[in-house]
Amino acid sequence: MANNMFCYQCEQTAGCTGCTGSVGVCGKTANTSKLQDELIGSLISLALITKEKLFSCKTECSDRITKMILDGLFTTITNVNFNDKKLVEMIQNIKNQKNNMIKFCGLKEVPDYDMNKIWQADEDIRSLKSLILFGLKGIAAYAYHARVMNYKNHEVDLFLVEALCELSKDETVENLMQTVLKTGEINLKCMELLDKANTTEFGKPQPAKVSLTVEEGPFIVVTGHDLYDLKLLLEQTKDKGINIYTHGEMLPAHGYPELKKYPHLKGNFGTAWQNQQKEFANIPGALLFTTNCLMPVKDSYSDRVFTTEVVSYPQVVHINEDKDFTPVINKAIELGGYEKRMEFSGINGGHEVMTGFGHDTVLSVADEVIKAVNDGVIKHFFLVGGCDGARVGRNYYTDFVKATPKDTVILTLACGKYRFNDLNLGEIAGLPRIMDMGQCNDAYSAIKVVNELAKAFNCEVNELPLTLNISWYEQKAVGILLSLLYLGIKNIFLGPTIPAFISKNVLDILVNNYNITPISTPEEDLKKALKIN
Structure with missing residues (x-):
């Protein structure tokens, strides 16, 4: 059994620096953490062995390998798998697959990658490789959900392999930053695929x-x-x-x-x-x-x-x-x-909540929304979404939404909405002021609405009367953040903490290029968002 661990992939990580004891804040043991690292290391090895084959064909074998990669990455997301026996089984299955590929396809053997090479690397390299790895875990989750319904994207599958291979290489900060943005681009394509799968199989969401x-x-x-x-x-x-x-x-x-x-x-x-x-x-x-x-x-x-x-x-x-x-x-x-x-009731005492405001619903009333903005009825949009969590201070999001002016609209998604989705804030322009766009899996809906509004107003996204206030917890949220960076979206408020895996220099890059801002107080952040002096 492992006596200690190193893990800093989620927002609740100990001391905002990393879990290093015998049990992580999430509840996984040091041995589980060690096995999860071994699983990722074996996936990197599998990617290195099979990269060329996967890039050149769409065979039953490549599909099986892709599923192994998706399963393995998704399994290591926070709060998914606490079962050491299952992790050992997955590692052995990957080993068997590699041995078969070496034996029957004449491919070269590659030892399992030692994840300590990342965790003990220069802090900026470690930071960027962590961003890529955790973004890949988010992509894998979205791709997994789509694949369950037989929706696949070969470009997404190949990128997972390519990026896993890159994690094993000595790269510069500049090259890794490009891969970070590429991860965001592929995550966006993956979320679009999942949106297509869900709306095709289950219909377009309705309020x-x-x-x-x-x-x-x-x-x-x-x-x-x-x-x-x-x-x-x-x-x-x-x-x-x-x-x-x-x-x-x-x-x-x-x-x-x-x-x-x-x-x-x-x-x-x-x-x-x-x-x-x-x-x-x-x-x-x-x-x-x-x-x-x-x-x-x-x-x-x-x-x-x-x-x-x-x-x-x-x-x-x-x-x-x-x-x-x-x-x-x-x-x-x-x-x-x-x-x-x-x-029962929500945390604010409400006995019902609303959902179903997907991009089709919101865009179906785009003309009314645009008119309301032009007439001064709607002054600002807030996208307040992301993960919830147990850290003290997340009531910030409840207080932030409560404090938003009555002439503003709150779009939301993912489980962070439970902080305020049972509030009755009334209507504006015939629409509820709080509109739930869905799961974290539905982040594509929000991105599509924002892009369409920018087209309608003939402006850039960053010129819209829009503020993104994003709460994060686990690795799917990392994938979404990288997609927002890929799209060049700026002025994002991020909380409740800055990720432990973001080094000072990498944070400076994000602040200087995208003006990412740590949250402060609801009052101060609203003033900044609404440009009130």
Whole structure:
């Protein structure tokens, strides 16, 4: 067993510098961290061995290797996999694949890459390689979700291989910075692919009011991001007297017509991911984790937790690729649910929230929005989105939204919205002042709306009356940030902390070129955003 670790990939990392003890703040052990590093090192080796083959063909073998890379990168995202046994199995599968390629394809052997070469490198090189690696993890998550529905992009797949190879090389700051921006470009293409997959399979999101009340009787709470898993579960629970509730990043499912048509998709349970250990305690329903945002499971509900896809936790029942959710269904029936209707609320006391404001919905009223801006009815747009987390001070985002003037619009996405999405801020120009555009997976929607507004006003994005106030937690948020940098978007407020993996010199590059600003107080940041002296 490893005695200590080094990990600084998420926002909650110890002391804003890195987790170095026997257990990380996220709950993973030093041994789990070590195995995750070994897994990434084996993926870099696999990429180096198979790079030319993957670049030259689209074979069954290359598809299998791509899936290994996606699975491996996604598995190492924060709060996905706490299961050492599963990690060892994945490392062995990659080793077997490499041995087969060497034996049957005549390729040269490459030893597994030692990740300490990155962690112990010059701080600026380490910083930029970390940005690339963590961005790749975000890309892998988005590509994984799209691939589940058989949507693939060969350019995305090849870039993952190419970038993994680059991590093993001695590169200059200038070259690595170019790869950082390329990572953002590929992430944008990947998010566009996922948007196409979701809207094709489940329809274009439509605004929907979602109740936070749980009806009496058996129920299952579905959390994570995988809409396809939710659809399969809805199909398997039809006419069984079991209600389905979303949780966390699954909330936007209520806006998709092909999911909303199921009458037993009732509402949303609880708030953001970091509250699950309290909100799930002794819950009389079954819990299905489809992707990341799994916290260490407490005894008070461990017997009713199920995982699927790359999510894994020791001693928890895993639903395999056959997607037979019978164990989840049986557990829900056994537990029986609440004996009476239970009224829950958001963190601000609201009993319902809205979602479903995807790019098609927002752009369908673009003429009205433009007129409202030209008439002075709407003075400013705020995109307040990103991850939620447990760090003290994240109530900043609640206070920021509350303090926004009544002639402004708040666009939001991802789980950071749970800080304020149950607030009733009224309407403006016939639209709710708070419009939830979806999951972190739906960041493409926000980017598309911003670009279309810039076209409509015949200006650059940075000239719009728009402020981005982004909260981050894990590596998918890193991918989104890199996409914003690739697009040249400036004046982003970033919080609640600056990532530990951003060195002073790299931060200077981001500040000087993109005017990225750490958050301060809601009042001061609003003054800056609205240019009030």
